[in-house]
Amino acid sequence: MQNARPxxxxxxxxxxxxxxxxxxxxxxxxxxxxxxNGLKGVQxxxxxxxxxxxxxxxxxxxxxxxxCEIIAKQSAGIFKPQVLMITENDSCSFIDACFxxxxxxxxxxxxxxxxxxxxxxxxxxxxxxxxxLKNQTALLDKAHKIAKMAHFNWNLHTDHQLWSKNIxxxxxxxxxxxxxxxxxxxxxxxxxxxxxxxxxxxQAPQSYNFEFCLSSASYRxxxxxxxxxxxxxxxxxxxxxxxxxxxxxxxEQNNTIWQQANFDPLTQLNNRNAFIxxxxxxxxxxxxxxxSLGIMIIDLDEFKNxxxxxxxxxxxxxLVAIAQRLxxxxxxxxxxxxxxxxxxxVLVSNYNDIQELAQLAEKLLIEITKxxxxxxxELSLTGSIGIAxxxxxxxxxxxxxxHADTAMYNAKTNGRNHYAFFDVQxxxxxxxxxxxxxxxxxxxxxxxxxxVFQPLIHLxxxxxxxxxxxxxxxxxxxxxxxxPDKFIPTAELSNLISEIDQWVMEELFKQIAQWFIxxxxxxxxxxxxxxxxxxLSSPAFKSTLESLTLNQNYRPHLNRVALEITERTLxxxxxxxxxxxxxxxxxxxxxxxxxxxxxxxxxxxANLPANDILKIDxxxxxxxxxxxxxxxLIRGIISLANSLEIDVIAEGVExxxxxxxxxxxxxxxxxxxxxSKGLNAEAFCSFYDQFTVQ
Ligand code: C2E
Ligand code: CA
Ligand code: CA
Numbered sequence: 001m002q003n004a005r006p007x008x009x010x011x012x013x014x015x016x017x018x019x020x021x022x023x024x025x026x027x028x029x030x031x032x033x034x035x036x037n038g039l040k041g042v043q044x045x046x047x048x049x050x051x052x053x054x055x056x057x058x059x060x061x062x063x064x065x066x067x068c069e070i071i072a073k074q075s076a077g078i079f080k081p082q083v084l085m086i087t088e089n090d091s092c093s094f095i096d097a098c099f100x101x102x103x104x105x106x107x108x109x110x111x112x113x114x115x116x117x118x119x120x121x122x123x124x125x126x127x128x129x130x131x132x133l134k135n136q137t138a139l140l141d142k143a144h145k146i147a148k149m150a151h152f153n154w155n156l157h158t159d160h161q162l163w164s165k166n167i168x169x170x171x172x173x174x175x176x177x178x179x180x181x182x183x184x185x186x187x188x189x190x191x192x193x194x195x196x197x198x199x200x201x202x203q204a205p206q207s208y209n210f211e212f213c214l215s216s217a218s219y220r221x222x223x224x225x226x227x228x229x230x231x232x233x234x235x236x237x238x239x240x241x242x243x244x245x246x247x248x249x250x251x252e253q254n255n256t257i258w259q260q261a262n263f264d265p266l267t268q269l270n271n272r273n274a275f276i277x278x279x280x281x282x283x284x285x286x287x288x289x290x291x292s293l294g295i296m297i298i299d300l301d302e303f304k305n306x307x308x309x310x311x312x313x314x315x316x317x318x319l320v321a322i323a324q325r326l327x328x329x330x331x332x333x334x335x336x337x338x339x340x341x342x343x344x345x346v347l348v349s350n351y352n353d354i355q356e357l358a359q360l361a362e363k364l365l366i367e368i369t370k371x372x373x374x375x376x377x378e379l380s381l382t383g384s385i386g387i388a389x390x391x392x393x394x395x396x397x398x399x400x401x402x403h404a405d406t407a408m409y410n411a412k413t414n415g416r417n418h419y420a421f422f423d424v425q426x427x428x429x430x431x432x433x434x435x436x437x438x439x440x441x442x443x444x445x446x447x448x449x450x451x452v453f454q455p456l457i458h459l460x461x462x463x464x465x466x467x468x469x470x471x472x473x474x475x476x477x478x479x480x481x482x483x484p485d486k487f488i489p490t491a492e493l494s495n496l497i498s499e500i501d502q503w504v505m506e507e508l509f510k511q512i513a514q515w516f517i518x519x520x521x522x523x524x525x526x527x528x529x530x531x532x533x534x535x536l537s538s539p540a541f542k543s544t545l546e547s548l549t550l551n552q553n554y555r556p557h558l559n560r561v562a563l564e565i566t567e568r569t570l571x572x573x574x575x576x577x578x579x580x581x582x583x584x585x586x587x588x589x590x591x592x593x594x595x596x597x598x599x600x601x602x603x604x605x606a607n608l609p610a611n612d613i614l615k616i617d618x619x620x621x622x623x624x625x626x627x628x629x630x631x632x633l634i635r636g637i638i639s640l641a642n643s644l645e646i647d648v649i650a651e652g653v654e655x656x657x658x659x660x661x662x663x664x665x666x667x668x669x670x671x672x673x674x675x676s677k678g679l680n681a682e683a684f685c686s687f688y689d690q691f692t693v694q
Contacts, residue, residue: 006124007031007048011041011067012056012086017109021054024113030120038062042070049079051127052120055103057087057094065101072102082123086111141166148246154181156200157237170246171214171222189215195226204230204238211247223251264338266316267323275337275345279397282349286390293390294357296346297404298326298364301382301416303342305537310379317374318381325367334360345404354389354421361385361419369417384411385419393422406430412493436490439475444499449473451507452678455687456526456649457670459663464691466526466649466669468564469508470678471500492532501535502544511681512560513553519685526613526647526669528562528591533569536576545579549586559587562613567592589613591649595637596620602640610645618652621672624661635665642666 008030010021018034025032033048035041038059045053053071057064068083075081085098085106098106104123107116141164144150150170153162167179177183185193195210202208208230213223228242262274270278279295286293300322307315319342326336326344337345346364348357368383386408394400403422410429411420420426443449449471456466473482491497508529515522535541548554563583569576570592580590591613605614616637623630634650641648650662653672662670679687 005029005031006051006120007033008052008054008120009033009035009041009044009048009050010054011035011038011044011059011064012054013037013059014056017056017086021111024111024116028113028117028120038064038067038070041067042074045071045081046074046078049075049081051082051124053081053083054086054107055083057085057089057098065097068098068101068103080127082127084116084119084123149243151241151243154199154240154242155233155237156240157235167244170244187214188212199228199230199240202230202238202240204232206230208240211251213251222246222248224248267320267338269323269327269344270335270337272337272339272345275339275347276397276401278335278337279347279400282347283390283395283397286350291350294346294348294351294354295388295390295400295404296348296357296361296364296419297339297386297401297408298344298346298368298383299385299408299412300342300368301384301412302534302537303381305534306379306381308539309537314374318372318379321372322368325370326364329360329363329367345401357387357389357421358419361387365417365419382417384408384416386411386422387419388422409433409493413489433490433493436487437494437496439477440487440491440496440500443473443475444496444503448476449500449503449507450680451504451511452680453684454671454678455676455684455691457675458526459667459670463523464675464688465524466528466671467524467684468651468671468678469504469511469527469529471504471530472678488532492534495534495538497532498535498538498540501531502540504529505531505544505548508561509548509551509554509557512557515681515685516557522685522688525560526562526649527557527560528564528613530564530593533565533576536565536569536579541579542582545582545586559589562589562591564591564593564615566594567597584609584611591615593617602637605640605644605646608644608646613647613649614641615649615651615671616667618672621650621652621654621658621662624658631661634662638662638665638667642668 008021008025010018010025010032011034012018012021013036015036018036022032022034033044033050035044039062041053041055044050055064055068059067062070064085064087068085071081071083081102083101083103085103086109087094087098087106088109090106090108095106105119107119144164144166148170150164150167152164152167155161161180163179167173168175168177171179173179173183181196184196192212192215195212199208206229208228209226211223211225213221215221223246225245225247226242227245228240231239231241233239262271262277263269264271282293300318303315303318306318319338323336323338323344326346330336333349333351335347335349337347339345346360348360351357364385365383369380371378371380373379386404386406388394388400388404388407390400393403403426406426406429407420407422410423410426411418413429413433414420450473451469452472453467453469455464456468457463458465471484471488473484473487474480475482488497488500491500508527512527515524549558570580570590583590589611592608593615594617595614596617597619608614614637616634620630620634620637624634625631638648647668649669649671650658650667651671653659653662653670653674655674658672659670659674676687
């Protein structure tokens, strides 16, 4: 076949026949080789692989039938010999024997060379076609293999399926098991198999493509794409013809890309991108199906401080722990995402009652507050949640997000560990808050803040021996005093509070140092100022403390000074423990401000170091004389503190009745309008002088 001119081998012991054959065949354009016996014939046929072999049946030594059999055997798998038996015998048994031995036809002697010419031409044509088909099939198989693809034909009428032979390989299917669509049913999820069932409902002609993945545990998760077309055959039956391609790799790549674009690698939650995509999708659905949808933004309180003071590794650990708890609350209509930093989002795609959202928010707050254990330490934090609902609070994703954010800030302003539903009035508050923040910045940079000092009376000596420094702000633009109760909570929402606290601290120390030089008779040993938890746990505070101790003018006064912190900051505070130790080591004291308004029990007082100070909140003082229980409680606190050697200050004392009650109860110090309001440095000095003279 490699030859351009077909090659014919004549095997006959009759030299005359061979000669005639040679003449005739070369006239017809064939190449010719000859063998005068069967043995040589076998040898030449294996050696030259002729297109056609003319084989005499009747030869001495090795007859035609036997030679034919040997050629067939020896050529197996190498080439396909086309043997034409030449004979004078046309008995049925002989003809049977010929075909049985592997011959494809026979010719009677004397040969009709014209008939042979056409027969040979046909044989060669068929062989060439076969060869071409074989090559094409091989090419197709190779292409299939490269493309990881197979094809099939499915007669929807008879259910007969014809698969390309590489199908088992494509599916990693055992080679000895015939493959069929129905076997796929066992390894695909029923929802995915429905794509196959759907074919039966389709009408020809049309194309139909789909993808499916194997989900059986015993199979690697492989994915396939089917490109099919429906047609009708001559019997008017619908045939589905399709290629099926292994797209596992592409799917995995797509998944990774999708994963990277939509997942937060730290917490394994959806990221902001995915949250917005999902939200927009669900918004459309909510619009068409006319139902409500809610989103929540969860922000961890004081997380920045945790990150700054305990390091990012601990921060990450906390985020992962929180994310896990959130994930556990996921449901069909509830999805969680991490928007970034310490901000998470919840998408509640459908709910019946707004109460459901409130309950979920409460549950989330509880989950967040549960302690997180690391390094054998326990840490508990809180979160603030803002809720916005569609369609009331916004029609699109960006508006809903903005409003949930506003609600979240509102929850934070209301003391953290809260949730809040968005309310239009909050927008006004946001505006005011932004304005307030700007004004505070200006006040800091232009030096608009001042300090006043509210005197404390030491009851047993009757002397003023302490002060609390309080910040004051006269806003020159608004031309009015702005109460700390107004601007401190706003400042606490950002790092502005730390700048304020820092300023107060420095200003106070400057004042103390100045008094020491210019008014040496001023004998104050309880000089306190307010500081917030946020400032305490900021790394900048540590260096401020250091710089105080290094300052020669301030150093001698450290043990006169107390830092007022709320009981929440104190007891909340594994995270602040180190800084409290530092403060105490420097000789400064810690005063627990607003005692009684937080969560701490009397029991927790027992853990305080003896040198600390307790400030009973004004709300208790206000109740003095109004009911016996309140009186008993105050007496109890005072006597407990006395026995623990903790100094007690009663703050917000306004009346003589309160004063004498506290005096009798054994309170150490009194602070309040009954004595004096906060006074500027000069006014305080004259007040002190007058008081001491009395
Ligand atoms: P606080 O620490 O509990 O301070 C006591 C507040 O009660 C002061 O209000 C004080 O003027 C007021 N007060 C004292 N005696 C009486 C009284 O007999 N009757 C009444 N009605 N009020 C009395 P102020 O100065 O407006 O401060 C309010 C809050 O603002 C403070 O509560 C404190 O939490 C915060 N704050 C004030 N100054 C500073 C500061 O320098 N730094 C920080 N971080 N917070 C401050
Ligand atoms: Ca205070
Ligand atoms: Ca207070």
